[in-house]
Amino acid sequence: MSAFVTALICPRCQLQHDPQTIQNLCVACQSPLLVEYDLDRLRTAVSKETISERTPTMWRYREFLPVGDPTQIVSLGEGFTPLLNISSITRAWGLTQVWLKDDGLNPTGSFKARGASCGISKAKEFGIRAVALPTAGNAGGAWACYGAAAGIRVHVAMPKDAPAINQLECRLYGADLQLVDGLISDAGKKIAQGIREHGWFDAATLKEPYRIEGKKTLGLEIAEQLGWQLPDAIVYPAGGGVGIIGIWRALKQLRAIGWVSGKLPRLIVVQAEGCAPLVKAFEEQQPESEFWPNARTFASGLRVPKALGDFLVLQAVRETGGTALAVSDADCARMMRLLAERAGIFAAPEGAATLAAVERLQEEGKIFSDERVVIINTGSALKYPEAMAEALAGQM
Amino acid sequence: MSAFVTALICPRCQLQHDPQTIQNLCVACQSPLLVEYDLDRLRTAVSKETISERTPTMWRYREFLPVGDPTQIVSLGEGFTPLLNISSITRAWGLTQVWLKDDGLNPTGSFKARGASCGISKAKEFGIRAVALPTAGNAGGAWACYGAAAGIRVHVAMPKDAPAINQLECRLYGADLQLVDGLISDAGKKIAQGIREHGWFDAATLKEPYRIEGKKTLGLEIAEQLGWQLPDAIVYPAGGGVGIIGIWRALKQLRAIGWVSGKLPRLIVVQAEGCAPLVKAFEEQQPESEFWPNARTFASGLRVPKALGDFLVLQAVRETGGTALAVSDADCARMMRLLAERAGIFAAPEGAATLAAVERLQEEGKIFSDERVVIINTGSALKYPEAMAEALAGQM
Known part of the structure; x- marks a missing residue:
């Protein structure tokens, strides 16, 4: 077990769970569990300097992660992706300090590698088969x-x-792939049945506590790459929202141990107009989102009608003075072209959505010219050949 | 101009060319030009320690690269890709120290990003439009x-x-893309015509001196990532062969400044059975290759019937006691599956070819069990959806 993990806590009912045994959701209220660390001990055990000398993967922050035995870490070079200055694009809007965190340069071409690397490493440590x-x-x-x-x-x-590419990769990795005639919710039912019948470990989004810890490294990296200064805003495309919850927790942990100081950045959540349950809940000042019927957007990662961690995302946005907004597919497509043509960045439609959001927030006076803004590109357009073709056709 | 570049030298006729002006091939004999550095000054100007503290991209080795003005560097996070231990696969063949350099984790999903980053940066420095x-x-x-x-x-x-994906990416980046009814040689004629008519700079493989310098960083990284110890062998899939020439030069430069010592690794070149001009020339002890008619292989990067730098590749292989061998498409496909299923590595068919070569070389007694071997994966399988499908179908 990790040297620094102290507990798994339910953020809704506060019930503590034993981190030494396999856990999924809170046994009392079925909420996702969050990993707590002994930050006082962590602070004395590792320094910024030590971390800066380590291999540039997300595991350079291993004291902030839940895997205790380093031999259990399954790493393929994930994380420590580039933070690229894209002010050449945003200067036209009066913004001179904007960076894009390019998580397309991960194994499997997407930020999902962070969650999988952490989740699988922890499963391996537990002996899960x-x-x-x-x-x-x-x-x-x-x-x-x-x-x-x-x-x-x-x-x-x-x-x-x-997408065909996702089917191909699952098969080439030798996974047991089941194609379901229906939505992701139908796929979820199929998996639930397998879990009941065969005892598989449930690794669905936020149904195990460790995927989010991998995503947390996005926040740690942004802080390190900006010289341990916090930006003014971080703009994140939220489907399940695991990444923004992770970033929020990472920055709070860094502040607690004194590696960063001052206000947390405003955490800004972007969704698609055709599927914006978090935006609706934010605007209506609700603590949770409602299921979004007929979710439609070509940014497939944003096609999540109701996220299990919605209440945490909304809390992160509100606590940091952030906001939530929805952008159109046409604007995503336009920003995919702009990022490629002007900056050589091959962004997923979800990543492009964050740039569309920045443009709008500046227009609306919600981002100012001297502010430092980081947007998250969650994947490579190579994973979205269909979206690429649509962006080019200008059919959006 | 770079602080350390002294000359551009023709490796065939030794004619020197001025590095301060724009150059293509040797004006006397039409050979590719190679960049020479003042290694004595370089040695005193930078240390391994300084480099280890820099951002993890190939530009951490900027003193070894030809761009003098750092503001001209065009970087998207290329290089310093992971070196992954794959002995879990090779142990079955008695090999316990084998690493794969995963250059699929570059921008654009391929090692071509190294050459393009260096070549475009230098073109920018020259004011080329x-x-x-x-x-x-x-x-x-x-x-x-x-x-x-x-x-x-x-x-x-x-x-x-x-491949459709390459057409899509060129168009999304806003390049002027011309599709040619014919082979890459016909595409070359089309480009030559445009160069004559419009004065474009000729950036074809080895027709400008700087692409190879970017590829050189592969060798620098392997040395650094192995703790400045050289491996016993490096196995490289050769189409144009720029990478292996670059690795050879990098390692010689590192040895000249005393950062590594001992014998250079045996440089081993792998081609496809359906297009193996370098292998044929190596076996027939020729200094150059002959044009390979009807080149056929699903590893499209290896479909190069005659490389401009063939004599340099053959020299690198011979000088280091290496070898050259051809593998079948069926073996590439099998190794794509093996790398994915057993190591989570999503290799291009060219990269998979190097693992097929290692298996054979061990069988033939040309690689020994205690040797340290590095194989190069030049790209992500995401760039090869057709090859993925074929590998899965087992149709090879």
Whole structure:
């Protein structure tokens, strides 16, 4: 077990769970569990200087991660992705300090590698032999990848109209891939059945506590790459929202140990107009989102009608003075072209959505010219050949 | 101009060319030119320790690279890719120290990003406004990408049956893409015509001196990542062979400044059975290769019937006591599956070819069990959806 993990806590009912045993959701209220660390001990055990000398992967922050035995870490070079200055694009809008965190340069071409690397490593430490998850595409590829590297069997269910590339990668990694005639929720039912019948470990989004810890490294890296200064805003494309919850927790942990100081950045959540449950809940000042019927957007990672961690995302946004907004597919497509043509960045439509959001927030006076802004590109456009073609056709 | 570049030298006729002006091939004999550095001054100007503290991209080795003004560097996070231990696979063949250099984790999903980053940066330093190149696919994408980031117009010609993904990426980066009814040699003719008519800079493989310098960083990284110890062998999939020439030069430069010592690794070149001009020339002890008619292999990067730098590749292999061998497409496909299923590595068919070569060389007694071997994966399978499907279908 990790030297620094103290407990798994339910953020809704505060019930503590034993981190030394395998856990999924809170046994009392079925909320996702969050990992707590002994930050006082962590502070004395590691320094910024020590971390800066380590291999540039997300595991350079291993004291902030839940895997205790380093030999259990399954790493393929994930994380420590580039933070690229894109002010050449945003200067036209009066913004001179904007960076894009390019998480397309991860194994499997998406930020899902962070969650899978951490989740699979922890599963390996627990001796788990088989994991299962429903997916819209990229998470399935990432877990299939890390499961293969770890020798853990991965059972994936995805809608049969999921991108061909995600089906191919799951099969090439040797995962058990089941195609479902329906939505990701139907894939979820298929997986739940397998879990009941075969005892697979449930690795669906936020149904195990460790995927989020991998995503947390996004926040740690942004802080380190900006010289341990916090930006004024971080703009994140939220489907399940695991990444923004992770970033929020990472920055709070860094502040608690004194590595960064001052106000946390405003955490800004972007969704698609065709599927914006978090935006609606934010605007209506609700603590949770409602299921969004007929979710539609070409940014497949944003096609999440109701996220299990919605209340945490909304809390992160509100606590930091952030906001939530929805952008159109046409604007995503336009920003995919702009990022490629002007900066050589091959962004997923979800990543492009964050740039569309920045443009709008500046217009609306919600981001100012001297502010330091980081946007997150969650994947490579290579994982989205269909979206690329649509962006080019200008059909959006 | 770079602080350390002293000359551009023709390796065939030894004629020196001025590095302060724009150069292509040797004006006397039409050979590729190689960049020479003042290694004595370089040795005193930078240390291993300084380099280890820099950002993990190939530009951490900037003293070994030809761009003098750091503001001209066009970087998207290329290089310093992971070196992954794959002994879990090779142990079955008695090999316990084998690493894969995963260059699929570059911008554009291929090692071509190294050459393009260096070549475009140097073109920018020279004030060049338009470059042109023929391509089988990945180089076109990489130059389109870095050209977009630099604000340099990129003219690309590729066979109209080149992978759809390479066409899409060139167009999304805003390059001028011309599809040619024919082979890459026909694309070359199209580009040559544009160069004559419009004065574009010729950026075809080895026709300008700087692409190879970017590839050189592969060798620098392998040395650093192995703790400045040289491996016993490096296995490289050779199409144009630029990478292996670069690795050879990098290691000789490192030895000249005393950062590494001992024998250079045996440089081993792998080609496809359906296109093996370098292997044939090596076996027949010829100094150059002959044009390979009807080149056929699903590893499109290896479909190069005659490389401009063939004599340099053969010299590198012979001088280091290496060898050259051809593998079948079926073996590449099998190794794509093996790397994915057993190590979570999503290798291009060219990268998979190197693992097939290692298996054979061990069987033939040309690699020994206690040797340290590095194989190069030149790209991500994400750039090869057709090859992925074929590998899965077992149709090879």
